[in-house]
Amino acid sequence: MFDSLYIHVPFCAGKCAYCAFFSLGAATPAQHRCYLTALAAECRRRAPNCEPLQTIFVGGGTPNILSPDELQEFLAIIGNNFVLAADCEWTVEANPESLTPEKIALLAAAGVNRLSIGIQSFKAQLRERIGRRGSLAQLPAIMRAARDAGISRINFDLIFAIPGQTLADWRDDLAQALSWQPSHLSAYALTLEEGTALAQSLQNDLYDDDFVAFWDTSDELLGQQGLRRYEISNFARPGDECRHNQRIWHGASYLGCGPAATSFDGQDRWTNPAQFQQWLNGRPPEVDHIDADARAAEILAFGMRCVTGWQWDEYRQRCQREPMAFRGDALRRLQKLGLITLDANGARPTRQGLLFNDDLVAELL
Template sequence: MSLLAPPLSLYVHMPWCVKKCPYCDFNSHGVRSEPPPYDAYTDLLLADLDADLVDFGAAVQGRPIISVFFGGGTPSLFAPELIERFLDGARARLPFVDDCEITLETNPGTVEHGRFDGYLAAGVNRISFGVQSFDDDKLRRLGRIHSAVEAEAAVKSAQDAGYTNINLDLMYALPQQLLDGALADVERAIALQPTHVSHYQLTLEPNTAFAANPPPLPDDDHAWAMQEACEQRLAAAGYGQYEISAYAQPGRRCVHNLNYWRFGDYLGIGAGAHGKWSDVGDGQVHRRWKTRLPRAYMEARGGPARIGGDSLVSAAELPFEYMLNALRLVDGVPLADFSERTGLPPGRIAAMLAAARKRGWLREGPHQLHTTPLGQRFLNDVIASFLD
């Protein structure tokens, strides 16, 4: 089988936030006494993009961008004119599809009133709010800088500015949380009428403050009960689950994240950003990541020192890498996509598929990769079964 070039997205990392949350393992850095160099960083993002386009050559040049995602950190610390400057520069270098989804992650505690008008004018057409909870006690335990009232006000402000595509991030299985509390968070989210809800379990990640001093969390059975109950409530409100932690109104699934889960390609720009691209010419899947520390990234000024590493995804690794993403999708993916995105023949995973079906993890059927409810519950075990 030959490798086909999948859709291409653009991820842009903004590494600064007001305060590092104790559960966060992202490449984020709290703002200290002096404000970060937002203006200079924006220009260096474009220099980074220029250098990647030269390095990757025909593998990416001229391919249309289907989505852009500004992640962090807290991208809403960057003024709208800086977001516009980057987007204008990116469009001058790469074609954007007409309906390109452009998402900006936003902390409800950092957005100034009126800024949403500016982001909309800059070209951002989707806002993602890191709400996490509508319980002020839980927000304090999570180290968040906003209150529930501020979160609701921020969402309504974005809606008043004209945003019709809004995601709310919610967590469950929070410290000492009960089922009623998890459901109450979902109810308050639904009342705001977002188009999309990301609902995921709080986990203790290595090298975080919570990992060093774990808070009292619900056990696995209670966490599973919260997930099931919240899933049912979201479904009743018209939010269809299409991925383990993603729920959307009809026609509002996240284009950017779907491209990740379908093993699409993405350029990673900014400190600590990761990218993945398929080179049809050499038949290989490549990865690149950028150096993590903002100061080191900026000192590289778009030069080779900005690169944290490059790697080829080996044929032995590709089945696991593909399933790590694709099996998160509730509806699964066509089996033919495996070969198109990896360049490997279907026979490469035939024995693995047979073993997973025998365990009841995958549905029967020769044309679709699709987990059963049991497979969804034990997804980590399912994915691990595709390790070579």
């Protein structure tokens, strides 16, 4: 049984140059209609496998690109098919260009209590450099409307190490973000994903992103305002961590609906087709099946994205493995390398373990 839900809305105004997620730019009203019809059918089919939902995360694409009527229908699909726990955390990703007070009111009325707003940068030239459309002119109205509607948990997405971005630019972006007093901030290093427009345009460029300086500046400035790093790329005020993502990082099961959405039942992972018409036609998902030991190692490694790492009691309950018997040699090597701290109660990544998390993960796998 699942108690977390992810829904993928595959529409956006246009593809950002850095984006590797499945999305359709400039989709037609007819495509929106087909999506809502198919999503309703998928949710009806899958909802019996769900317990009361502890978390919901709606991502994309740009979920709020739906018109007010479409958005209301979308929210009703969730409300009519799933039972929500009394304290369900319901997050919706949003682009400030197409988010309006009317849409915010619809979200709040349906039970959405957390917004994740894609800022990327407050500097127009840097937004343009990564192909981010639109402006942030509507941000003041959005923030007022969200707080008036009772949505106080707000995340800003920011990106650093953009080509041409200086450390002073990044400090200014962080300062502007903090001026809005968000409860959560995601600070992602720009990743040149294979096949994206940005990766192709920069294939012959050389630039020094001074990654560690950006990283340490994030800890310094955000920490001064009470936002602490709790995962490689995420900061929050105490109690405002994203519960949905925390559960996934620690191996919890979740249901995914919509094209390209992934589900996980604790052992097997499966992903819906990342092609709109195939999903509409009901093509079966692609199943990622590995043996139980490999999955337990993956879950152990993935939890090391978080500053708190693992408490062994939680890991034993999740994976039915004694961690030191299962991966003790690897854990001790990581401790000697200074990538984790290790004791009888659990293991946690050090600063170096977060900075070089790929190496940490490779050792555990």
